[in-house]
Amino acid sequence: MAKAYTPGLKVAARTTHRARRLLPIAGDVRVAVGDTVAANDVVAETFMDGDITPMNMANRLSCPANEVASLMLKQIGESVEQGEPIARSKGIFGAFKTEVASDATGTIEQVSSVTGQVMIRGAAIPVQVRAYLSGTVVEVLPKEGCIIENDVMFVQGIFGIGGETEGVIQVACSNHEETLEADAITGDMKGAVILGGARMTAAALRTAIEVGAAAVVSGGLDDQDLKELLGRDLGVAITGSEKIGITVIVTEGFGDIAMAARTWRLLADRAGRTASVNGATQIRAGVMRPEILVPLEPGENENEIDPTLAKEAGMLDLGTTVRVIRDPYFGLLGEVSALPTEPAVLGSGSRARVLEVRFPDGATAIVPRANVELIEG
Numbered sequence: 001m002a003k004a005y006t007p008g009l010k011v012a013a014r015t016t017h018r019a020r021r022l023l024p025i026a027g028d029v030r031v032a033v034g035d036t037v038a039a040n041d042v043v044a045e046t047f048m049d050g051d052i053t054p055m056n057m058a059n060r061l062s063c064p065a066n067e068v069a070s071l072m073l074k075q076i077g078e079s080v081e082q083g084e085p086i087a088r089s090k091g092i093f094g095a096f097k098t099e100v101a102s103d104a105t106g107t108i109e110q111v112s113s114v115t116g117q118v119m120i121r122g123a124a125i126p127v128q129v130r131a132y133l134s135g136t137v138v139e140v141l142p143k144e145g146c147i148i149e150n151d152v153m154f155v156q157g158i159f160g161i162g163g164e165t166e167g168v169i170q171v172a173c174s175n176h177e178e179t180l181e182a183d184a185i186t187g188d189m190k191g192a193v194i195l196g197g198a199r200m201t202a203a204a205l206r207t208a209i210e211v212g213a214a215a216v217v218s219g220g221l222d223d224q225d226l227k228e229l230l231g232r233d234l235g236v237a238i239t240g241s242e243k244i245g246i247t248v249i250v251t252e253g254f255g256d257i258a259m260a261a262r263t264w265r266l267l268a269d270r271a272g273r274t275a276s277v278n279g280a281t282q283i284r285a286g287v288m289r290p291e292i293l294v295p296l297e298p299g300e301n302e303n304e305i306d307p308t309l310a311k312e313a314g315m316l317d318l319g320t321t322v323r324v325i326r327d328p329y330f331g332l333l334g335e336v337s338a339l340p341t342e343p344a345v346l347g348s349g350s351r352a353r354v355l356e357v358r359f360p361d362g363a364t365a366i367v368p369r370a371n372v373e374l375i376e377g
Contacts, residue, residue, distance in 0.1 A: 058116020
């Protein structure tokens with residue numbers, strides 16, 4: 001049977017998901033294999049060195065660099081407060097002495113007799129890694145972190161901004177084709193993961209931020225609204241570090257695009273349940289997609305497991321669900337109905353590998369394989 005590989009998004013009613021929770025540097029892991037954790041639980045922590053504040057003490061004291069150490073009122077290893085005197089000049093005949101106060105709070109780390117610089121190290125910065133996903137710890141990586149596993153409903157988006165968060169799913173639109181407007185966002189959505197339908201407006205996002213929502217998930221987003229929200233053009237890079245007060249996930253693409261009906265139904269049916277959400281997106285090497293995870297109870301959704309999940313990831317086959325990502329069928333979902341083995345001549349005159357897609361209304365279209373993405377599950 002003809003097969004082909006294509007990148008795609010995963011939408012699964014039930015799948016086993018593993019979350020790797022790692023520290024940026026070596027530290028302490030606070031859980032053990034078999035522990036049950038909640039999304040907000042701290043599973044590992046460490047301390048990163050504080051910032052260095054350099055002070056040109058030789059210049060401030062008007063003395064040679066090799067005399068700075070003898071003029072210090074505080075020595076290496078001692079704690080200092082910002083504004084506290086830490087050095088004093090000899091003055092002239094014991095008078096007209098100059099005192100220099102510390103520019104920062106911290107610990108004196110170095111006094112150089114070569115450059116005359118004094119280095120003050122700020123307080124250590126605590127770094128905590130939270131579980132993010134409620135589940136069971138299945139592996140501990142000593143001094144690094146752990147791996148957490150659970151059965152979840154799993155939805156990948158096409159694009160997102162903002163980092164990891166979690167909240168209760170609240171439905172703001174009555175169906176997957178409804179635009180998410182500002183008046184659909186209410187005060188009781190504080191801390192919630194808001195489910196929209198089609199395009200989310202800039203006004204809706206501003207209102208969601210004002211009420212303190214954790215995240216907004218909807219089908220589409222206008223690129224100008226995104227620019228207005230961020231205050232700049234995003235460019236092509238990794239997202240997830242934006243500090244805008246909310247996480248935003250687009251499931252279909254830019255523009256006025258309705259969320260896929262199955263995706264919306266899966267999320268809407270879990271209204272009132274807690275979801276873990278991450279907007280981090282990387283489009284180039286090491287592709288990373290935004291995600292929504294809803295932990296499931298034992299036996300929940302078992303009858304919804306799609307047999308296509310057992311197929312090799314990324315493999316196109318007859319009957320596989322795909323989304324067309326180029327005009328004139330942009331955003332439409334359908335099933336692969338044929339996989340011709342020979343390249344076809346396109347309207348531009350170029351030759352490319354193609355496939356036939358059958359849409360829900362029964363219509364079919366021939367599209368280049370590069371113009372579709374796989375919807376796994």
